[in-house]
Amino acid sequence: MATPDDSRERVLAAATRLFAERGYDGTTTREIGKASGLNIATVAYHVGSKAELYREVMRRAYTREMAALTDAVGELAAAGDLVAGARLLVGRYLDFCLANPEIPALWMRRWLADAAEVGEPEAEYAWPLAGLVLEAFSARGRDVQMALWTVTWSIHGFCRGGIIEPDGRRHGPGDQATVDRYRAHLDTLVTALLTETP
Structure with a gap:
């Protein structure tokens, strides 16, 4: 029972x-x-209500995401080198999103104007997550906030839609070669975002 x-x-x-x-x-x-x-x-x-249920779903997603990011930020601090640490952090976040595909899906839908009448998740959940990462990169002389959103949207988009090859076929998280290729691209992107002259 x-x-x-x-x-x-x-x-x-x-x-x-x-x-x-x-x-x-x-x-x-x-x-x-x-x-x-x-x-x-x-x-x-x-x-x-449905809105209360949605808030609880988003709260639970946030709790899992915060735990993963807290561990990854700890590894970032231990890395010593900013770029190497950032690449490690981004790799850990990609791993988290691949293992929990519902979380990037929830955020992507949210950021595409879903549940507009439920206004709290960004202030309660998205910004504390972003703040944790932004604090780890504070005073670096770059627009780290834009870099963070660039990487976040990229990871969420990849986890939801993968990439489309010239022949029109979609390759995504279920294809390890595509994941490896995307992971290498993320490393290049993060390195460029943190080392280019502003």
Whole structure:
């Protein structure tokens, strides 16, 4: 017999998957209930409104992302060399996004104007994540904020859509050769962003 905690976890898992696949605006609570095997009243009982459910999904994504980035920033500090440390940090973030594809999907949908009426996730979750990384690169004489967003959008885009080859075929996270090629490109990009003359 399912416990209330089990039911809540089923709702959150279903909502995370559906919000990542279809976005907040493209997902109904009825669909979340169906995907979790629960009725709409049970969904509301465990998580409240659709907006409250979305906030919890984003909070959980943030918690996992913050843990991964905190570890990676610690490695950055230990690296000594700024560029080598940044490449390590970016590589760790790519690994995290590849292992947790729903998280870049949630953010990409969000940044493409999904869930516009739920205004808190950027202030509560995106900026603390960005701030952690920006603080590690403070006083470096570059527009590190723009570099951060450039790399973040690139990683999220790759994790969601991969790359399209000239023959029109899409290659992405499921193709190790493409991942390796993209990882090498990221190393080149990060090096250029941090060493070019401003």
